[in-house]
Amino acid sequence: MGIVFRNQQEIPIPDFAYVNASDGRVFTIHRDERNKRQHITIGWATSKVTMHPNENFKFLYPKLWAQYYGESRLQPRELHVGLYGLTLSAGWKTGLYPMLQKDFGPLNANAVLDYAMFSIRHRADSTDLMRDEMAQQLLFSDSLRSDSWYSDFFENQLSADIIHQFRMDWLKRFAAQGGTKVWLCIDGSNNDCTISESHIAEPGNSKSHKAVNIYSYMWAVSSKDGRPVTWFLNNGGKVDAKAFEKMIRFLAAAGIEIEGVILDRGFADEGVMRLIRELGYRYVVMLKSSALAYKTMLEKYAETIRWKVAHVINDKGIFGVEERTRVFASGTEEACVGLFFDGIRGCRKSVDDIARVLKSRQEIRAQILGGKKLSKLKIASDMKSYLKLTGTEDAPDIELCTERLQQAIDGHGFNAIASSEDLPAERISEIYDYRDISEKQFSALKSQLGADVTRVHDDQRIEAKLAVCFIAAVIRTEIELACRKLELDTNKSFREVDRTVLTLMPNDEYCAVHDYSKRMALLYAEFGLSDEHLDFFAQEVNSRRNPVHSQTRTMPLFLTPAPKRKPGRPAKKKDPEEAEMPKRKPGRPKGSKNKKTLERKALQATLPAPVKRKPGRPKGSKNKKTLEREALLAAPPKRGRGRPKGSKNKSTLEREKREARENKSGKPQ
Template sequence: MIHYKPVDLPERTVTVRTKSGTYVYLTQKVEYSSKLKCSRPKRIAIGKLNEKGMLIPNQNYFDLYGKPVELDVPGERADTVSCGPFVVVDAIARKTQLLDVLESVFPEQWDKILDLATYMMMTENNVMQYFEDYGYHHALFNESNFTDSTIGRLFDNMNIKDMDLFIRAWVKMHADKDIYISYDSTNMNCVAGNLELAEYGHAKDNPDLPQVNMSLGYNQTGNKPLFYSLYPGSIIDNTECEKMVERAKYYECENMGFILDRGYFSIKNIRYFEKNGYDYILMTKGNARFVQEAVEECQAILRNGYTNYIEEHELYGMTLEKDLFGTGKTEYVHVYYDGIQAEKDKIIINGRYKKMDEIMEGKVQRKTQRKEDVKAYEGYYKVKFDDNGYLFAYQRKEKKIKEMVNKVGYFVIVTSKKMDAAEALSIYRDRDAVEKTFRMEKSYLGFDVFRVHDTEKLESKVFISFVALIIRNEMYQALKPMYKKNRKENTVPKVIREYERLGITKLSDNKYHVRYSLTSRQKKILGAVGVTEKDYMDKVNKIVQALNES
């Protein structure tokens, strides 16, 4: 493995700071977007900053500026090689049959796919240029270390047909009948490349960057990611819902229910679920007419009674049976009142009005004349202008405030299947598993930003991240009992760092050795994922033998 001397930053570069380091992008050109009516830069990743602010170049830099001076040429493996991540991922991949499916679908590529998935998980990074350095210090599934050029060829040779075949086999193995699938989507920003799916949409973070949307189906009953899909960044969740149902049908999912947040709520989507025979548990939007009517019907009972208290969730709830669409089919409308949340929301409303009062008073003091300057506040205040056209008085619309206060604390869930309010809320709140999974994808696998330059590589990279997601999620589920006992010491990131420390060392005989026995703590965190001390030593001894013979 060749290490290159760091270089000075070229001109026209921008930096993007992430958990795994600061990455450098070169602005190649600026293009005008007639759609957005503004100019947008086209950038390419050229490397990463070291601790001194110098650029560690990647292949893109070499293509543009030529190769810098080589610093040194060490051996194929470091003197100390980490084995823990390999042993743990191997155990999880075998237990879940992930390894079997990968070997079957990708007979020539499965080992590199698992290595890259492990790299993403261990480094919380998706920048492939630095895998070679990772491989230098870690045991690998592949026989030898490999470069970013090899990774580029791997991405090019992987095709959507094989990826889809993997997903189909994975769903068949882990989507038993009578389960609920939590479904959600998120957006990933793009800082370089020319991706067909990258469009400007409704990003919560970095809205000035184009994005690609990713949706995920998660088996809430079996606690496993099932399938995913990519779609253009400008498409909103609500309109993608039908495609999601079609995707479940395509993978031959039967007798399933979908659990969805309010972003997917619409009468059209509910009808579509019912037409295709899928059950659903759906959080509603408060502005829907039937939601407001249901809240009004239950308001007095929930706010003043105690018989509808749901102790496990510390709130009140009751269920109404309604034919919402006049089809003769009964839907179940579950209305909830959370008094604690209601008080918090009242404080927020009062604070908001206090701030608006200050703004309105400022407008009076400045003798505002333009009615457009107070138009945004007319929904909340009655305003008066004097004969000269100056704003001189304002008064809160008390009826409006009362309506807002009366609505706080209420929320409504609709289900197609008969169940009581407690059961519906318990199932819905368990869907935070899919939100945690997206957090894994963006925070712990480095996918808050895509760093690829064409759509084919994007598909391959996201597929490998999905494999990493399966592995990390399995680790998360396995460590849950330990986490509940000690939330500080047994988080997944902390345990992963401890797996990293399990390794072998080259001694004066120029051979690798296991220098220490496992500690009690190490035995526990390995045991959590199904690896006994004997399993660990057997695997590590095979790694030692292979490296010593190479």
């Protein structure tokens, strides 16, 4: 029923509506394309003549809504612009945005990208959460659509033919840009589905292990960088091996130059391998443990390669050997099969299994000590191969089947990979490791984009939502590759871009705020986004209030970022005439003068030139020896040590003064 606007004033119940007396719902009745009666709830009655409307009423009867409530002028105080900028830039960078406009139309292309941003940001595809999640996001559409609008959009606007045309256009673009051959990774999965009268949902092997119908889908991505290539929706009962034929023939018809196909165990089927060879592709396929080639290689080479340095193929503790052999017991297909032993994984799995078995045995022993009878004891189903109850009813015991446990442990860490061409074990392992990138992409499809759950009830809506999920995967992959290049966490970056905002100013217009972090500046630079872009987005949002505006969202050419320069002081621009001059060696050229010498020379040039004297000593001047002799004569001679000869000391001088006074007075003193 959507959101009920209970905070709005009550309005009269329309004459064409009905009221459910049991629960108070207000609804209308119409007939669908099959002439079946359908009830649409448009509100909740508050009396016999008034009601509170819901989102369906607002969407289906906009004129009545405007009549009672008018046009809302309340705007968000902030619009988060970061994810919009990255999505728009990635859309133009990959050619996705103009392709969507051509195939879906400008208005529908914007709605699809809004939903793709919702899937990326919220990691879900539950449409009823979109209004709350995207209320403050800058959108491609002029306004935020309701869940009922999207429900109708997926069913009636994105037809299977339109989606298939987009699929072909995208694949042609991938083929046109595939200058070098790449390996493709193909994988599939399925979702529970409760649709009645569906042509897609069928009984099958559901991931939830419930007895429900399922539908399946298949994706192809480039092993080089994880970029999505194409996808297909399949009937739930169809196994991966059968659904694969449609995918591989579609890729072959597109003229894509690919090195080969990498597949997991689900595609280990002789028919699949033969089909790939007939189409001229190579394959590298992980084999199931039940395959003849796996059993043959394990029996023949297990002890040969287990922790044997002579067969080590990399520094990750992987040992391997290869041999050409028959792959399946029921067929004639031969391939180069590599048997590999993963020492780390094998040890970890062995330790875990031993711990589980011993723990289970200890629990049963505790029950025996507690007095339980033999008939009351139970062994877990996954432990029955390794544990056995013995003894009598009153004296039970538990026994460890060491031979079976040893046999299971001996098989841990081994796997077999088949290659259509004869390759060394090291190369086979290296090619299959490319799948690591695609596995992350498939994981992101389910856990990050919400494709693990389907909440629609129509085959066409399933097709449409899966197509939008593919589009979201294209955008998210471009952002993820940029984050990986900058060593940034992708999910944290999605949260941090929300801090880049357009703020509503007192003049009722939005203005960009350039206060994002250095990390986001680096991420934006990877997509050519700058402060000028944010200012342009603000102007574009303000212009949407004008009835005359475009539905195409552009990236202005004059905002193309300048090429990145190297660290350090920028080099001086060279004269074109000097461009061909040879580059000189480091250091000052021979014969050149430094800055201080040049300054001294310039100062000397401003002073009068000194008069040059004639050769010889100037007239009247004395040489060095004469000057030294005269200086020696002019100085007084230095007296020797002691009192000078003939001088009197102080006592003698005082005595003579006294005697002179006595002689003068005639009296002794």
